[in-house]
Amino acid sequence: MTTYFRTTENEFFNNMPEMLYKYRVWDNPHHKRLLTDMELFFPEPKKFNDPYDCGLPFRPDPQDSDPVKIKQKLEELAPRQFPNLIGNPKALEEEIAKQLFHILEDPDTYFQQQYGFNKDDLNLMYGVVSLTPHAANFLMWSHYADSHKGFVIGFDTKKLVKQNLGAVSKVKYSEEIPTVNVLEMDIHLMHRLIYTKAKIWEYEDEYRITRINGPNTKATVNSSALQTVHLGVNMPLTDKFAILEIVKNKYPNARVYEMTLGKEKFQLIPSHLF
Numbered sequence: 001m002t003t004y005f006r007t008t009e010n011e012f013f014n015n016m017p018e019m020l021y022k023y024r025v026w027d028n029p030h031h032k033r034l035l036t037d038m039e040l041f042f043p044e045p046k047k048f049n050d051p052y053d054c055g056l057p058f059r060p061d062p063q064d065s066d067p068v069k070i071k072q073k074l075e076e077l078a079p080r081q082f083p084n085l086i087g088n089p090k091a092l093e094e095e096i097a098k099q100l101f102h103i104l105e106d107p108d109t110y111f112q113q114q115y116g117f118n119k120d121d122l123n124l125m126y127g128v129v130s131l132t133p134h135a136a137n138f139l140m141w142s143h144y145a146d147s148h149k150g151f152v153i154g155f156d157t158k159k160l161v162k163q164n165l166g167a168v169s170k171v172k173y174s175e176e177i178p179t180v181n182v183l184e185m186d187i188h189l190m191h192r193l194i195y196t197k198a199k200i201w202e203y204e205d206e207y208r209i210t211r212i213n214g215p216n217t218k219a220t221v222n223s224s225a226l227q228t229v230h231l232g233v234n235m236p237l238t239d240k241f242a243i244l245e246i247v248k249n250k251y252p253n254a255r256v257y258e259m260t261l262g263k264e265k266f267q268l269i270p271s272h273l274f
Contacts, residue, residue, distance in 0.1 A: 013158055015170075017133035019227065020207055021154045023144035026239050034153060035246055038223050040165065042127025044215035049143075050201060052177075054123035054194055058108045061181035070100055073183045103182060111182045122193055127214035129166070131155070131207045135230050136259065136268040139203055148259070149235050151243060154228030155221075165219045166211040171195050173202040226251050230270055233259040244273075 024031035033039040045054035074096045078086065085092040103110050132140060141148045161168050169191065178192045194210055211217060229247055231240050240258070247254055257270035 016157050018157055019154050020131040020133060020157050021135045021152050022131055023140050023152050025146040025150045038221040040129060040219045040221050042129055042211050042214050042217050045123040045126060045128050050197060052198060054126055056177050056193055059177045059179050060107050061179040067100060070103055071096060074099055107182050124215060125212060126194060127211040127217050129209040132205050134205060136270060138268055141232060145232055147234060148232040150232050152230040153226060155225045156227050159225035163222055166209040168209050169195050171197050171206040171208060173197055173199045175199050223251060226254055228255045230257045230259055233261060
């Protein structure tokens with residue numbers, strides 16, 4: 001059963017890039033095993049360089065401060081939240097009043113008690129793989145590929161996603177932290193908390209694969225998904241030769257590129273080796 005999209009398959013892939021790339025550091029064992037063993041590592045976001053990642057502060061929805069709207073919502077949710085009180089109107093009214101007071105007094109604690117976790121703990125609950133549709137992003141090479149000494153692996157998006165390694169979606173970039181309505185905890189809210197980042201990271205154009213209860217876990221990717229390998233412009237020759245040997249032996253159909261510096265513009269240009 002496919003679980004990687006909430007729309008139809010065609011709609012999902014029509015909105016996805018054909019290729020997704022992962023920037024890697026050759027000296028990092030987790031990174032190296034993606035090429036040597038097709039092992040994809042899902043780190044916990046707490047290890048990322050964005051302190052907000054999957055740990056957005058609590059920003060209540062303005063409706064959470066409106067007692068009338070909260071009471072109406074609690075009454076709508078009563079059959080699901082308080083089924084044992086449906087036949088007892090007085091007890092139900094007292095419970096709704098109690099819940100209303102709790103939300104107004106301390107919405108953060110209410111959220112935690114209702115859903116069993118603190119939103120600040122999301123970055124400990126999820127394993128996240130970050131990808132991008134750009135193989136020649138200068139800043140990405142600087143920040144995530146060992147200052148251009150690393151490498152980039154390109155995946156066929158459809159082949160990668162269909163392996164159901166986790167939920168897949170594009171990151172949304174925003175100037176503001178999204179609001180949270182404590183009474184509407186659903187997949188859409190979780191999506192906003194996990195897939196929203198500050199606009200300053202927009203240059204990454206990130207797509208991510210997420211695994212709930214899967215931080216610091218590993219998954220094996222089918223080798224048919226690997227399409228390209230790009231070698232950094234500052235990569236030592238010994239590392240280049242080592243990677244070329246691996247690709248020739250394990251991925252004979254993959255294309256290998258060596259990144260070069262532009263001579264007219266400040267840019268990276270992939271040079272096809274084989």
